[in-house]
Amino acid sequence: MxxxxxxxxxxxxxxxxxxxxxxxxxxxxxxxxxxxxxxxxxxxxxxxxxxxxxxxxxxxxxxxxxxxxxxxxxxxxxxxxxxxxxxTTSEQYQRAHELPGWYPAVEGHTPKSTWTAGDDRGDFLHACAAFGAGPLVLRDYTKSMKHYWHEACFVPDAADSAAAWRVASRFRQLRGDDYVGGFVLRRFEPFVGAEVRTWWVDGSCRLITAHPDTPDDTPPDDLDLEAVEAPVRALGLPFVTVDLARREDGRWRIVEVGDGQVSDRPRGTPAAELIDALTGEKN
Known part of the structure; x- marks a missing residue:
């Protein structure tokens, strides 16, 4: 290697x-x-x-x-x-990197999602209608604007089409040339605690770390990967990260899948641990 x-x-x-x-x-x-x-x-x-x-x-x-x-x-x-x-081949990278590529394998273990191709308003509103009512989270195929939560990420009610489109328009403006694919709408689920980043090589979890956004939050001892092991293996991808969060009901949910080659390693996790994971040493 x-x-x-x-x-x-x-x-x-x-x-x-x-x-x-x-x-x-x-x-x-x-x-x-x-x-x-x-x-x-x-x-x-x-x-x-x-x-x-x-x-x-x-x-x-x-x-x-x-x-x-x-x-x-x-x-x-x-x-x-x-x-x-x-x-990682080009096709594998795209499946890991873009939500429409990884969502089908983990559906049921991640918030309900739908997406558009492009940024047409009519297509966006049609996607909103698939949820009926209730809060949503907006992103594109690769990234959200969660640091602009209220203006460009959180949709309070899918049924309020005017307000939803204002959020989408601001999101599209902020993403600019970095916008990828189309709008992705995800059912909002209330989570508690910090996210955990897990690193998988050939369908096996090799490393568990804090999320880079919360590097000082140590993953909890009771993290249970059993429910997500089969869907992650079903992805059939050589090197991915899977970010998990605990829902209010205690169930661990997949928040994000990413190609491990471009996923950030949190400070506090020694580089050698990631290299060991890549070479087959399970931590």
Whole structure:
């Protein structure tokens, strides 16, 4: 296995500071580390330049900044031209990274959701109507704007179409060019306590950490993964994170699934623990 991490923008022969400890932990574990130019990948037409320094003919795992699905596909294509195979294919990345890809496998273990293709108002209101009445949470295929909770994330009542569209319009404005896919509407469920981030390799949970937004909140001892193990395995994905939260009734629910390559590791979790998880050591 080779670990691919973004290079530093100013010092391109060094890893990006955010991933430097993971790169060092990989080297300490005897894993080769190679640098890629994330900014070149993100420009969408320079993936061949981004991987120009990589050795050829190896298997790789990416750990870096988030990429759009089409950017990741371009990266995989450029790597393949150099004889490098990435553990997560383009199709697998999109299924993990975008909610419509992972939702069917975990339906029933996550809040009810529906989505649109694009940002048409009529399609959005039709999606709202599927819920009848009651509160919803709004996002697109990859991200919410939860830090703008009342103006661009929380829909108090699906039946109030005018108010719902105001939230959607503000969300769309804030997301700008980063908007992905379409509107996603999710039934609001009341959760208690902090979210927990779980890391899965080939359908097996290898690491349990705090969520990066609440890095000081240690996962509870009574976290029960039994109910979600089968649906996560059903995803059939090589490396994902699954964020869990406890509902008011005590049931653990899946809040988010993400590709593990671009999921943030909370401070407080040693980089070596994640590298061990990737190489097959269960924590």
């Amino acid at each position: 080779m670990l691919l991490v973004p290079c530093d923008v100013v010092h391109p022969r060094r890893p990006d500071e955010h991933f430097a400890d993971e790169a060092e932990a990989a080297r300490q574990a005897g894993i080769d580390v190679a640098l890629i130019d994330h900014d070149a990948v993100a420009r969408g037409n320079a993936a061949d330049v981004a991987v120009g320094r990589l050795p050829e003919g190896t298997d790789a795992v990416y750990r870096g900044w988030m990429l759009r699905s089409e950017q990741y596909a371009a990266l995989v294509h450029a790597l393949a031209d150099r004889g490098v195979t990435v553990r």
